[in-house]
Amino acid sequence: MALEKLLTYNTQVVAVVDQQWGDTGKGKVVDMFAEWADVVARGTGGSNAGHTLVFDDKEIILHLLNVGAVYDKITILGNGMVINLPALVEEIGGLAEYGINCDKLRISRDAHVVMPYHIGRDQANNQSLKNGGIGSTGRGIGPCYADKIARKGIMIRDLYDRDILHKKIRKGMFLDAATENGLKYVLEGTQLLVRSPSQITREVDVMMAHLEPLGERIKPYVTDTVKELHAHLREGKKILLEGAQGLLLSIEFGTYPYVTSSDPSLNGTAAGVGLSARDVDLALGVVKFPFMTRVGGGPFPTELAGKAGEEYCQEENRAKENELSRYNIKFTKEGDKIKYDFRDQKILELVNSEDELTQAIGIRLAAGEFGASTGRPRRIGWTDAMAARYAQMINGRDVKLILTKADCLAGIEEFKLCCGYAHPSFGMWIEFSRDSNFLRKVEPEYTKFHGYGDLSEVQKFKDLPGSLQSAINLFERYAQGKVVAVSNGPKKEQVIFRR
Numbered sequence: 276m277a278l279e280k281l282l283t284y285n286t287q288v289v290a291v292v293d294q295q296w297g298d299t300g301k302g303k304v305v306d307m308f309a310e311w312a313d314v315v316a317r318g319t320g321g322s323n324a325g326h327t328l329v330f331d332d333k334e335i336i337l338h339l340l341n342v343g344a345v346y347d348k349i350t351i352l353g354n355g356m357v358i359n360l361p362a363l364v365e366e367i368g369g370l371a372e373y374g375i376n377c378d379k380l381r382i383s384r385d386a387h388v389v390m391p392y393h394i395g396r397d398q399a400n401n402q403s404l405k406n407g408g409i410g411s412t413g414r415g416i417g418p419c420y421a422d423k424i425a426r427k428g429i430m431i432r433d434l435y436d437r438d439i440l441h442k443k444i445r446k447g448m449f450l451d452a453a454t455e456n457g458l459k460y461v462l463e464g465t466q467l468l469v470r471s472p473s474q475i476t477r478e479v480d481v482m483m484a485h486l487e488p489l490g491e492r493i494k495p496y497v498t499d500t501v502k503e504l505h506a507h508l509r510e511g512k513k514i515l516l517e518g519a520q521g522l523l524l525s526i527e528f529g530t531y532p533y534v535t536s537s538d539p540s541l542n543g544t545a546a547g548v549g550l551s552a553r554d555v556d557l558a559l560g561v562v563k564f565p566f567m568t569r570v571g572g573g574p575f576p577t578e579l580a581g582k583a584g585e586e587y588c589q590e591e592n593r594a595k596e597n598e599l600s601r602y603n604i605k606f607t608k609e610g611d612k613i614k615y616d617f618r619d620q621k622i623l624e625l626v627n628s629e630d631e632l633t634q635a636i637g638i639r640l641a642a643g644e645f646g647a648s649t650g651r652p653r654r655i656g657w658t659d660a661m662a663a664r665y666a667q668m669i670n671g672r673d674v675k676l677i678l679t680k681a682d683c684l685a686g687i688e689e690f691k692l693c694c695g696y697a698h699p700s701f702g703m704w705i706e707f708s709r710d711s712n713f714l715r716k717v718e719p720e721y722t723k724f725h726g727y728g729d730l731s732e733v734q735k736f737k738d739l740p741g742s743l744q745s746a747i748n749l750f751e752r753y754a755q756g757k758v759v760a761v762s763n764g765p766k767k768e769q770v771i772f773r774r
């Protein structure tokens with residue numbers, strides 16, 4: 276029996292969660308198990324996520340839909356999600372161009388709608404990263420969840436009741452506005468606008484007119500997904516849960532306030548579709564190894580070049596094209612897509628630079644670490660076993676780990692693994708902490724390893740380069756989790772399962 280089949284043997288519910296700050300490549304892992312599943316369900320976040328699929332040699336980026344749609348599986352967008360309707364309609368249309376009809380899509384009637392004013396507020400709130408801002412993706416996710424918590428959010432089901440929708444839009448747009456002499460004062464972006472009662476009615480009507488056709492377009496897919504998912508569970512259907520973002524970005528468990536607004540933990544991922552984490556038979560935790568990344572602001576103990584690395588990524592003009600041009604690396608442009616050879620010798624020279632800032636640029640280019648949703652350069656650091664241990668504690672001791680992206684560093688001369696922290700006031704053996712101020716002060720303790728070459732032809736774990744195997748063994752000890760597979764290339768077949 277193939278090893279991946281052994282993993283799912285006798286399991287009905289598999290969850291794939293990210294044990295770091297997102298972007299670990301869980302899309303590929305979900306893709307690996309999508310054929311096994313009857314149902315693929317996602318329950319957190321919104322179009323802040325981005326997942327690149329290669330279909331017929333063309334790239335499709337999904338932000339809301341999950342890969343289940345591509346495999347014609349029952350595809351659930353769960354109650355915990357926040358849905359940008361134009362983005363969803365565009366994704367459905369985009370897949371239709373490839374002959375994928377999304378007939379089995381199910382959208383929770385209880386999910387919340389990201390309204391245009393949420394996006395406006397998010398972009399206005401998006402304080403400059405240089406001033407300590409979190410650097411959100413600007414997709415309206417935070418303000419939408421804020422309205423949900425404040426009990427003035429608009430749910431998918433509200434789209435089909437004109438009176439409720441009208442009232443809720445009015446509440447959402449104007450509840451917090453100051454009133455004087457019958458006029459409302461609303462903050463739009465950074466501008467304070469005055470609205471008369473008739474203007475308010477007109478604006479609500481415009482918003483209604485914007486939503487109505489979108490609501491009609493998705494109506495065939497809208498249902499009580501919790502009830503449906505439990506029916507599938509009772510019938511013995513195989514269910515794959517797709518986590519979004521990563522544990523360290525969780526509103527509950529992440530490095531607050533540098534977090535997203537949902538809970539991408541295993542518990543949050545299950546709750547987001549109406550399941551209990553106890554329903555999950557196999558939880559797979561994805562870990563980028565031996566480097567990891569973070570986008571936006573917030574502490575990152577193992578970041579290459581530390582503060583300078585963070586500041587570099589915050590500066591404007593750090594797009595992929597600029598980094599490539601700066602080092603005279605050949606690339607081609609098709610529309611807004613930039614193509615280059617990840618294995619270009621010049622990139623490898625950067626990867627092996629003694630200067631950490633340059634090395635981070637090299638690793639970013641070698642592994643294509645630019646945001647799928649925003650194009651922002653991802654911050655680069657060594658894999659942090661302390662952070663992984665914390666993720667293992669929160670997501671559960673049983674989480675089995677899949678390591679990704681090691682192949683991108685083929686040709687690296689030396690790499691490091693963080694196995695502890697020292698703190699200037701508290702000394703050694705400090706554990707990972709949610710406290711961002713505390714975490715900013717810790718100094719990582721590293722174990723160094725010799726580099727390795729090409730991994731693409733390796734078939735068995737025991738044939739991986741010795742230094743990589745030693746690093747993985749040490750990582751398992753510190754992270755207190757079992758590594759069951761190592762991905763060795765971008766394709767879903769490129770994975771080495773461990774006996």
Ligand code: IMP
Nearest residue numbers: 297323324410411412413534535570571
């Ligand atoms: P928001 O989710 O757009 O509100 O952004 C909050 C923080 O989470 C920012 O630091 C984002 O960069 C980060 N974030 C949100 N979604 C992702 C993701 O899919 N991958 C990595 N980081 C993300």
